[in-house]
Amino acid sequence: MKTIHVSTTINGDPAEFICTPDETLLDVLRNRLGLTGAKEGCGTGDCGACSVTVNGRLVCSCLVLGAEAQDADISTIEGMADGDTLHPLQRAFIEHAALQCGICTPGILVAAKALLEKNPDPTDEELRYWLAGNLCRCTGYDKIIRAVQAAAAEMRGA
Amino acid sequence: MQYVAAKTADEAVALLVGQSGMARVLAGGTDLLVQLKSGMVEPDLVVDIKRIPGMKDITAEAGGFRIGAAVSGAELGEHAGVCAMWPGVVEGFNLIGSTQVQGRATMAGNLCNASPAGDAVPSLVAADATARVHGPNGARDVAILGIPAGPGRTTLAKGEIITSIFLPARPARASDAYLRFIPRTEMDIAVASAGVSLVLAADGTVESARVALGAVAPTVLLAEEAAKAITGTRLEEDALARMAAACAAICKPIDDKRGTVEFRTKTAGVLAKRAARIAYDRAGAKK
Numbered sequence: 001m002k003t004i005h006v007s008t009t010i011n012g013d014p015a016e017f018i019c020t021p022d023e024t025l026l027d028v029l030r031n032r033l034g035l036t037g038a039k040e041g042c043g044t045g046d047c048g049a050c051s052v053t054v055n056g057r058l059v060c061s062c063l064v065l066g067a068e069a070q071d072a073d074i075s076t077i078e079g080m081a082d083g084d085t086l087h088p089l090q091r092a093f094i095e096h097a098a099l100q101c102g103i104c105t106p107g108i109l110v111a112a113k114a115l116l117e118k119n120p121d122p123t124d125e126e127l128r129y130w131l132a133g134n135l136c137r138c139t140g141y142d143k144i145i146r147a148v149q150a151a152a153a154e155m156r157g158a
Numbered sequence: 159m160q161y162v163a164a165k166t167a168d169e170a171v172a173l174l175v176g177q178s179g180m181a182r183v184l185a186g187g188t189d190l191l192v193q194l195k196s197g198m199v200e201p202d203l204v205v206d207i208k209r210i211p212g213m214k215d216i217t218a219e220a221g222g223f224r225i226g227a228a229v230s231g232a233e234l235g236e237h238a239g240v241c242a243m244w245p246g247v248v249e250g251f252n253l254i255g256s257t258q259v260q261g262r263a264t265m266a267g268n269l270c271n272a273s274p275a276g277d278a279v280p281s282l283v284a285a286d287a288t289a290r291v292h293g294p295n296g297a298r299d300v301a302i303l304g305i306p307a308g309p310g311r312t313t314l315a316k317g318e319i320i321t322s323i324f325l326p327a328r329p330a331r332a333s334d335a336y337l338r339f340i341p342r343t344e345m346d347i348a349v350a351s352a353g354v355s356l357v358l359a360a361d362g363t364v365e366s367a368r369v370a371l372g373a374v375a376p377t378v379l380l381a382e383e384a385a386k387a388i389t390g391t392r393l394e395e396d397a398l399a400r401m402a403a404a405c406a407a408i409c410k411p412i413d414d415k416r417g418t419v420e421f422r423t424k425t426a427g428v429l430a431k432r433a434a435r436i437a438y439d440r441a442g443a444k445k
Contacts, residue, residue, distance in 0.1 A: 004161060021161035021204065022194060044192045046345075048258055057232055057261035063191045064262070065184070067161045068206060111257065132344040133256020 008069040010035070011079025019066035026050045028066035029076060037077035037106040041135065048134035051107035052076045058114040060133075077106035080113065088158070089113055089151040098147035100138035108134045112148045120156050124149070163206040167292040167321050170205050175294055175317035177203045183319050184208075185228045186262035188255060189271045207319060216240060221327025224290075227267075227320050231260035244325050245440060246334030246353055246433070250281035253338060256345055266320040272306045273347075275373040279306070280353035281336040283370035283378050287325050293318035306377040331358040333440035335433040338372070339425050341416075348373045349417040352405070352430035356388075356437045364388050364438070369401070374409040374426045381405050384430060393438050401434065402427030 001020045008015050010033070017032050026043075029035040029052070038061055041047035045063040052061045053075045054068075080087045089109050092098070099105045108131060115122060115130045122130070124145055136144060161184075164170035174181050179202030184190055193199045207213055213228035216237050223240050234240060235252050251265050254277050268278035269289065282302040289300050294317045302323075307313050314320070338351035351372035359365040367385040372378050384404035391397035411422035 001159060022159045024191065043195055045188055045255065045259055048256060051258055054261075057230065058258050059261040060256075060258040062195075063188055063259070065161060065187065065191070065204075065206075067163070068184075068187075068208070070163070114257075129344060130257050133258045 004067045006067060006070050008072050008074060010074045011076060017066065021065070021067055023066045024062050025052070025054075025064040025066050025069055025074075026061035028069070029061060032066075035076050035078050038110075039103050039106060041103065041107075046133070046135070047104070047107075048111060048131075049104050049107040051110045051134065053110065053114055058111055075110070077110055080109060087113070087151075088154045089116075089148065092147040092151035092154070093144075096143050096147035096150060098139065098143040104134060104136040104138075108136065108144060112151070116148075116152050116155060120152060122152065159201055160203045161206065162203065163209045165209060167207075167210055167319065170207055170210065170319055171292055171294055171317050173203065173205050174319070179203070181205065183270070185213075185264045185267045186230060188259050188263045189267060205319075207321075210321070213321070219324065223325045225265060225323045225325065227322055228264055231263050231265075232257075234265070235260070240325065243328060244281075244285055244334060246336045246355065246437060247278075247281040247285055247287070247325060250336035250338075250351075250353060251278040253277045253336075265323055269302065269305050269323075270312055270314070270320060272308070272310050272312050272377075274306075274309055274376055274378070275348040275351070276378075277336070277338060277348055277351065277372070279378045280351055280370040280372040281334060281355075282323065282325075282353075283380055284334055284336075284353035284355040284368045285325055286355070286368060287323055289320045290322045290324065291318050292321045297321070299324070303378065303380055308376045329357055331360070331441050332356060333437050333443075335436035335440065337429045337433045337436070339417075339429060347416075350374050350411070350422045350425040350429060352426060352433045354430060354433040354437045356434065356441050358438070358441045362442065363390055363392055367434070369405065369430055369434070371405060371409065371426045371430065374411040374422050376410075379408055381408055381430065383407070388434060393434055398431045398434065402431050405430045 039049040041049035045060040050061040181203040182201040208228040213226040334355035336353040338348035340346035369381040369384040387400035405427040409423040
């Protein structure tokens with residue numbers, strides 16, 4: 001299969017990669033660029049573990065071809081902390097123990113950040129609907145919701 | 159597999175026409191990538207249409223709106239003008255999948271995927287929307303009802319692509335609504351669904367109506383007798399009962415673990431009644 005050369009921006013830095021035409025953005029991030037924060041849960045857009053933003057839109061990177069990333073602006077979980085300083089959402093997840101196995105966590109953090117940028121003060125219901133495409137099989141979601149609300153409150157105050 | 163991001167509609171058409179093997183059009187990819195992953199399709203060529211000018215645009219046209227074929231659910235849901243004029247179209251489309259899926263999924267893609275249960279489709283039929291089809295012989299406009307041919311099949315010929323969907327203008331006292339039944343609250347496929355579009359007269363009676371049913375036949379159904387049953391009424395109980403009966407009369411659903419024939423048939427009528435009430439209230443509320 002003929003490979004494709006792609007120039008893009010990932011977490012604010014220019015990036016280039018070679019991929020096959022049928023390779024997903026998720027596989028490119030994990031296998032070619034070493035950005036293994038995004039996880040493959042289902043590979044069919046149901047679980048949200050591979051969530052990233054492309055041009056500011058929350059998407060499942062397993063449902064995007066690597067080739068589509070040409071000239072795009074991609075943000076992954078690796079770009080969330082500022083150096084050693086965790087994002088308020090990341091800190092809140094630790095403080096509220098909003099994770100157990102952690103597979104869903106990067107996707108949920110990326111998705112929650114996208115919501116708070118759009119709606120800094122969501123109701124629990126809005127938050128639960130927004131995160132309906134992020135499956136967690138450990139926590140029962142309650143601590144996740146509490147952690148996001150705590151981070152949202154902190155970010156509103158900041 | 160070859161991937162090409164077409165720069166014009168003509169280039170996309172030429173690529174599709176020139177491919178002797180299997181070719182697929184890529185817009186949001188929320189169906190196509192799942193099919194690729196499962197090995198359900200193994201295309202020789204994938205043509206990405208998102209880089210064609212206009213594909214991501216929502217433009218006011220003739221009092222209505224033209225929605226580019228690559229406009230996502232998230233983008234449509236943020237467009238105040240479309241949300242105000244065609245709330246039922248937006249709510250149907252926005253029911254599909256998760257937030258992540260909405261970031262990519264398109265109405266034209268939902269239409270071309272041709273699932274009988276596609277949530278974007280009944281409201282578009284009720285809206286009397288048209289698809290602009292670009293092909294080897296130029297462009298033509300096709301009523302939405304004329305696109306699906308059966309589960310997974312469309313009437314589009316080789317080389318034809320949908321470039322936009324047009325939602326027509328409407329009078330002030332008009333609105334629409336869409337409802338579906340699923341056994342949970344989110345992230346599921348319709349067991350039965352209904353889209354209703356109403357125009358009200360000054361005295362509050364229904365001047366004209368269009369009713370469309372999803373997931374109860376191989377393709378979306380336009381329920382013309384159901385629309386007649388409520389035309390000239392204020393949606394009194396007896397009119398709504400006649401409408402539900404007219405809906406049930408045309409349902410030809412499958413029987414599966416998600417819903418029996420009897421359940422889907424009854425539910426389609428119930429949802430049409432409820433959607434009609436919502437559309438009526440929305441139309442009246444506009445004044």
